[in-house]
Amino acid sequence: MKFRVLASVTCLAVMLTANPVFAQSAESTKLGDEKYEPRVGQSGKDVIWVPTNDAVADAMLKAAKVKPTDLVYDLGAGDGKIAIAAAKNFGATAVGIEYNKDMAELAKRNTERAGVADKVKIINGDIFVEDFSKATVVTMYLLPDLNLKIRPTILKMAPGTRVVTNSFNMGDWEPDDTVGTGYAQGYFWVVPGNAAGKWSLKGMEGSQQPATLEITQRYQRVGGVLNIYGKSQPILGATLTGNRLKFSFTDHSNQSRIVEVTLNGNEFSGQVLENSPLYSITGTRN
Ligand SMILES: C[S@@+](CC[C@H](N)C(=O)[O-])C[C@H]1O[C@@H](n2cnc3c(N)ncnc32)[C@H](O)[C@@H]1O
Structure with a gap:
């Protein structure tokens, strides 16, 4: 002492x-x-x-x-x-x-x-x-x-x-x-939310296109892999601010899209944007 x-x-x-x-x-x-x-x-x-x-x-x-x-x-x-x-x-x-x-x-x-x-x-x-x-x-x-x-x-x-x-x-x-x-x-x-784990996504491309997102996390630093159209791609520029998760990915027409979702326990919901919202998506942690 x-x-x-x-x-x-x-x-x-x-x-x-x-x-x-x-x-x-x-x-x-x-x-x-x-x-x-x-x-x-x-x-x-x-x-x-x-x-x-x-x-x-x-x-x-x-x-x-x-x-x-x-x-x-x-x-x-x-x-x-x-x-x-x-x-x-x-x-x-x-x-x-x-x-x-x-x-x-x-x-x-x-x-x-x-x-x-x-x-x-x-x-x-x-x-x-x-x-x-x-x-x-x-x-x-x-x-x-x-x-x-x-x-x-x-x-x-x-x-x-x-x-x-x-x-x-x-x-x-x-x-x-x-x-x-x-x-x-x-x-x-x-204080960061908990985004880690494997998520099943619904609504990507405004359809039932199956997609998964696997996120690794250390404090607020996040990275991950998106699997969509049967292919894997790393998500880019991922940020986690509290429960707000943001990242970008490349869609089927080779356009870079921004994803912004809000985590709520084992669910998330949000939007895919270009300049304005393109479509809504949801995610469930497996
Ligand atoms: C460096 S001073 C900072 C005071 C004030 N926060 C400021 O910035 O002006 C730290 C203060 O913590 C108090 N303190 C020390 N240990 C504490 C504890 N375990 N619980 C509550 N207060 C404590 C001290 O008495 C002191 O007043």
Whole structure:
């Protein structure tokens, strides 16, 4: 535990000095109030407290395209600033989970000061215990090993959930995008649906032309082979964004066609397009 705290302090301290854009300086932030004045770098259960820079908090929420219908969870909420920014600047409902009781109380007072207490809830709890499965957006400023520890929980969330971090990635789950520039950056992901397996397709070419699609998947990266007209062809440019699967194939007249379908468990439905929809298709996982 001692080593873990030390490692956290060292890691975030290194980040603080190496990455001045992403860390909020003590001078430029309102750190507390008359009841509780936290110190930047103070120990936390699994990671020390360093507040995200205001501009970076907004950039993270912008990258996640946060909108009023979103429910944003900040894991390790500190003084509540990301949850508050989500409500105040993007109109979202937000929840911050913070282990340190004094910090959680401060965050609650900050939601009142910011006039968003009706939109932001602060939970004094542990991110590895509290349920955040209803979030549509998850924000994190933790540590690389904590991101990896929480990753399995995130990957079980509803496909399409957006995740954005300050500074640290999620190992071999490659990000969909980055936030910021140069060495100072955050990362953005969309939780992928499950597209893997062999699918029987109906409606290709607007007929009962039998077709199968075999998809391999690693996180959001997908590839596959389409078998149609008795011939196999690799699908091209395949992307999986949440439950939206998109790829192109070559039809019987040698035209490149785009397929866009939405996964729903072991079924999918969607369309084959040229510039506009040509015909509807469905798929069933075998
Ligand atoms: C680096 S700070 C980030 C604060 C805030 N999210 C921000 O970006 O400004 C990490 C916060 O996580 C809290 N923390 C550490 N371990 C935690 C855990 N297991 N559950 C909840 N909060 C935790 C710390 O107390 C600290 O306030």
